[in-house]
Amino acid sequence: MDSFNEFIDALSGAVFFKVPVAGAQIELIVLYLALPMLFFTLWLGFPNITQVGRAIRILRTQPDKGEAQGDVSQWAALSTALSGTIGLGNIAGVAVALTMGGPGAILWMFIIGWFAMTVKMAEVTLGLKYRVFDAQGHVHGGPMYVLKAVGAARGWPRIGMMLGGAYAFFALFGAIPMVQVNQSFAQVKVVTGLTNGWAYGVFLAGAVALVTLGGAAWLGEVAKRLTPLKVAVYLAGVLAILILHLDAIPGALALIWDGAWSGQAATGGAVGAFVAGMRRAVFASEAGVGSAVMAHSLARARHPVSEGLVALLEPLLGTMIVCALGGLALVVAGTWNSGLEGIAITSAAFAQVSPWFPWLLAIVVFLFAYSTLVAWGFYGLQAWGYLFGHGPRAQWTYKILYIVALPPAAAIDLGRVVGIVDSSFFLMAIPNVIALYLCAGELRRDVRAYLADKENPAG
Numbered sequence: 001m002d003s004f005n006e007f008i009d010a011l012s013g014a015v016f017f018k019v020p021v022a023g024a025q026i027e028l029i030v031l032y033l034a035l036p037m038l039f040f041t042l043w044l045g046f047p048n049i050t051q052v053g054r055a056i057r058i059l060r061t062q063p064d065k066g067e068a069q070g071d072v073s074q075w076a077a078l079s080t081a082l083s084g085t086i087g088l089g090n091i092a093g094v095a096v097a098l099t100m101g102g103p104g105a106i107l108w109m110f111i112i113g114w115f116a117m118t119v120k121m122a123e124v125t126l127g128l129k130y131r132v133f134d135a136q137g138h139v140h141g142g143p144m145y146v147l148k149a150v151g152a153a154r155g156w157p158r159i160g161m162m163l164g165g166a167y168a169f170f171a172l173f174g175a176i177p178m179v180q181v182n183q184s185f186a187q188v189k190v191v192t193g194l195t196n197g198w199a200y201g202v203f204l205a206g207a208v209a210l211v212t213l214g215g216a217a218w219l220g221e222v223a224k225r226l227t228p229l230k231v232a233v234y235l236a237g238v239l240a241i242l243i244l245h246l247d248a249i250p251g252a253l254a255l256i257w258d259g260a261w262s263g264q265a266a267t268g269g270a271v272g273a274f275v276a277g278m279r280r281a282v283f284a285s286e287a288g289v290g291s292a293v294m295a296h297s298l299a300r301a302r303h304p305v306s307e308g309l310v311a312l313l314e315p316l317l318g319t320m321i322v323c324a325l326g327g328l329a330l331v332v333a334g335t336w337n338s339g340l341e342g343i344a345i346t347s348a349a350f351a352q353v354s355p356w357f358p359w360l361l362a363i364v365v366f367l368f369a370y371s372t373l374v375a376w377g378f379y380g381l382q383a384w385g386y387l388f389g390h391g392p393r394a395q396w397t398y399k400i401l402y403i404v405a406l407p408p409a410a411a412i413d414l415g416r417v418v419g420i421v422d423s424s425f426f427l428m429a430i431p432n433v434i435a436l437y438l439c440a441g442e443l444r445r446d447v448r449a450y451l452a453d454k455e456n457p458a459g
Contacts, residue, residue, distance in 0.1 A: 008420045015423040026275045029426045033288040034278055036433055037115035040122045043440060044447055047312060048117035051451075055309040063300050070300030071139055074310050077299035079227040081292035081311065084375030085285065086231060086318045091361075091368065093280045094327045095345035098336035101276025103252070104259025106327035108277025109284070113319030116287035117312045123432065125308030125446065126439055127293035128301055134390060141297020142379075143290035143432040144168045144386045150438055163431040167290070168383040174291075174425030175380030176402070178409035184369035185410040187343055191362045201407030207370060209403045212377045230367035231322060237360050238329045240353045245332035252331040284323055285315040289425065290432035294382045295375065305450035377402050 018025040041048060062074040072080070097105040123143070130149040131141030144164035151160010185200045194200060242249060259273050286292060292314060301307040326346070330336045333349035340348055343365070350357035377399070384398040436443075 008423075011420060011423045015426055026279065029429065030279050030282050032433065033282045033426075033429055034112065034115075036122075036288055036436055037112065037119050040436070040440075040443075041115050041118040043444060044118055044122065046118075047121055047309070047447070048114055048316075051121075051309055051312060052316065055312050058306055058310055063302055065300065068300040068302050069133065069139070071298045072300065074299045074301055074307060077296045077307070078310050078313065080298070080375055080378070081295040081314055082227045082231075082318060083371035084291060084295065084379065085314055086227070086322060086368065086371075090284055090318060090322050091234070091326065091346050091365065092343040093284050094323050095330060095336065095341075095343065097276045097280040098327060098330055098345070099341065100279075101273040102259045103256040103327075103331050103336070104261070104273030105277035105280070106256050106324060106331070107260040108274050109281040109327065110277075110320050110324045112278050112281035113285055113315045113323065116281065116285040116315040116319060119287040119436070120285070120292065120311040120314050121308040122436055122443055123288070123290055123293050124296040124311035125304045125443060126435065127290075127297045128299070128304035128307045129446070131297040138390075139298055140382060140385060140390060142167075142171075142294040142382050142386070143428075143435055144171075144383065145297075146293075146435045146439070147431055150435060154438070163434065165387065167428055167431040168386040170424045170427040171291075171383035172380055172387075172424075173421055174289075174428050175376045175383065176405055176421055178406070178421060180369040180372050181406055181409035184365045187347065187358075187362045187365045190347065191359050197410035198407055201410035204366075204370065204373070204410070205403050205406040208373045208377060208406065209399075211374045212381075212399050212403065226367065226371050230364060230371060231317070233360065233367065234364045235322070235325060237350055237353070237357060237364065238325050240357070241329040241333055241349055242325075244353055248332040249328070252328060255331060256328070281319055281323070285319045287315060288433055288436075289429045290435075291376075291379055291428070293432075294379045303450055305447055308447075373406065 015029060016027045017029075019028050019031070059075055059078070065073075070077075094106070094109070097109060101108070126146045127141045127143070130146045131139050132145055133139050144167045147164035147167060148160045151157055151163065154160075181201055181204055184204070185194075185197055188194060188200060245252075260277075282288070292311060296307050296311050299307045299310070301310075330345060330349050333352055335345045335348040335352075338345065338348060343361075347358050347361055350361045380402055381395060381398050385394065388394045388397075
């Protein structure tokens with residue numbers, strides 16, 4: 001066990017190796033994910049400004065079943081991806097950003113989230129272009145299939161297969177979001193007094209099994225109903241906090257703006273605010289990690305770029321709206337510098353509205369954790385299928401392993417387990433970003449051709 005712990009510590013230290021940036025320390029993997037956001041925004045002509053309206057129109061005119069290849073609608077694919085992206089990181093992550101970088105970090109989260117929109121568009125476009133269909137007509141996709149196809153097309157079949165295999169291997173571990181189980185139990189425990197973590201873990205695993213065992217169609221149906229619900233409930237609580245502190249909003253906005261450019265010495269000044277905001281925005285949006293590609297690959301889309309534009313909306317909704325409004329609520333409530341940590345900061349802000357509002361937060365936390373677990377269970381299944389095949393035996397083996405792995409997370413101290421899961425999650429970004437750079441030229445050609453085609457005014 002000591003040797004295993006040392007291995008995890010070494011792995012975490014390597015993945016989250018920090019480098020100095022303008023006097024502040026920042027993980028190298030965060031910079032690795034942030035650079036493509038800037039590059040592809042410039043390279044593709046700022047679609048995060050010019051194509052938002054088109055993305056919304058695509059959802060309004062999405063093809064029906066039989067009109068295009070795919071297992072689920074474009075709205076269901078977007079909802080599934082949002083189920084995995086909008087999770088507890090959008091609640092606790094904002095609180096962490098405020099603690100690390102002060103109010104100015106919220107503005108930087110908003111700005112980085114805007115750049116993240118283009119990376120989501122790029123990686124999902126490639127995912128749709130290189131997805132594959134099995135003998136039954138079901139679709140399979142993800143960065144591993146992109147890497148395999150791109151490697152073969154460039155005369156590097158072995159390298160492509162190795163990079164695709166590496167992505168799938170890391171995804172198997174990164175797709176076990178045990179922290180979601182642990183954190184949701186922590187909030188449920190606060191409001192209910194429940195102390196039996198195993199009981200909660202078994203209940204949550206059973207609820208996840210109902211959808212996971214049902215397949216992609218079930219996942220799409222649950223996601224497109226649950227995702228709007230969980231976001232609406234959370235934003236209702238946030239708006240209640242903002243209404244309660246309505247007179248404090250102008251001062252909070254000024255504090256966020258000033259903090260982004262000057263900052264507080266205690267939080268590293270403006271550089272500290274930028275680093276904290278960038279780190280949490282990258283983590284919250286998952287842009288560059290490639291996870292959402294596996295959900296969007298299921299979509300019935302008329303053209304790969306069409307679904308890429310739909311994916312553009314993910315960081316807009318998850319980081320620029322949900323995170324920004326949540327951060328503003330914590331600033332006006334004043335709980336961000338109360339000495340509390342993580343989700344306790346959000347819980348204290350909710351309690352200012354009413355003593356029963358932490359119960360509302362507990363419901364939100366459960367919904368966020370549940371939907372994330374369901375979505376990531378599907379992501380892991382795609383990675384497992386790439387490595388071991390998509391046959392019934394292989395699929396059932398993974399589903400059972402995934403469900404069985406969830407209950408212990410509510411009852412144990414995650415410790416280094418979180419270290420290996422988080423390390424695997426961000427290792428997924430290394431081969432995925434390589435694929436993005438390799439395909440930069442064809443991406444720009446495909447996007448320009450799609451936008452110039454008058455037959456595709458909406459999608």
